[in-house]
């Protein structure tokens with residue numbers, strides 16, 4: 001763990017060695033009736049129905065999430081500009097992503113104080129930073145194929161302003177999600193230094209084959225870069241199939257001393273062109289319950305769900321992780 005991991009380390013300890021991340025935000029927004037078939041995807045709700053985002057956060061807290069991931073995955077200033085919003089309006093919406101999660105956390109906690117006995121931890125708010133591919137809205141967060149004109153500086157420029165605005169809004173940590181390549185991981189690690197970011201970060205990669213980052217690069221190369229940064233407390237995998245997670249935890253544990261986070265999707269596959277999930281082997285709540293124990297025993301310190309997982313998935317994970325220590 002890095003030097004600045006105070007609140008995360010404490011949470012993991014309070015949670016008995018493994019804390020619970022929430023589940024798919026977009027998925028639950030859709031379950032509650034939101035139409036997010038748009039280049040902004042889940043971030044469209046910041047414009048159309050921000051209260052729904054708070055409701056989703058509350059559902060995940062009730063289910064037992066120790067960490068809320070904000071609605072900023074696909075929220076970017078250029079994305080908002082292309083919707084006709086101003087830079088100020090875009091920055092307001094970015095701050096709002098943190099505010100909605102903090103409000104949900106604080107309301108939930110206040111409500112719990114009236115209850116004599118409960119099993120919940122005071123949750124942390126992780127500001128989501130989706131990869132450049134998420135902004136491109138073409139599914140390239142699962143390939144890392146950004147085109148030949150994309151270099152380190154371009155990626156840093158893309159990420160810089162959103163990062164500054166999100167950090168100013170006061171989240172507990174940063175959650176870089178679905179990072180497909182070594183180049184983008186390096187851009188983020190350098191940016192955290194250049195911007196002198198003082199809150200802990202996790203950097204989670206996507207992976208298709210279960211052996212490499214989505215770009216095809218080895219995790220050894222990717223983690224060598226991240227291991228040099230104390231600002232990155234946690235590394236891991238998100239939005240990949242549950243099937244490949246256990247081996248990746250074991251591999252990551254060999255490649256880094258940092259804590260490992262895993263929050264896979266349901267196993268379904270995103271068709272970036274058609275903008276829909278393709279039916280494929282789908283892992284239900286019971287599979288997550290069984291697998292979460294294995295993931296914890298393999299050495300993951302943070303476990304949750306990504307796309308197509310729901311509050312009931314998180315409830316299953318939370319129950320099983322909080323019920324027992326090592327089995």
Ligand SMILES: C[S+](C)CC[C@H](N)C(=O)O
Pocket residue numbers: 038039041074133134135136137138139141178239270272275307
């Ligand atoms: C994590 S993917 C399912 C998010 C949506 C994607 N960036 C798109 O807009 O196509």
Ligand SMILES: N[C@@H](CCS)C(=O)O
Pocket residue numbers: 024025026027042069071073074128177178239306307
């Ligand atoms: N946390 C994101 C998904 C990342 S793949 C969201 O649901 O908006």
Ligand SMILES: [Zn+2]
Pocket residue numbers: 238239265306307
């Ligand atoms: Zn996802």
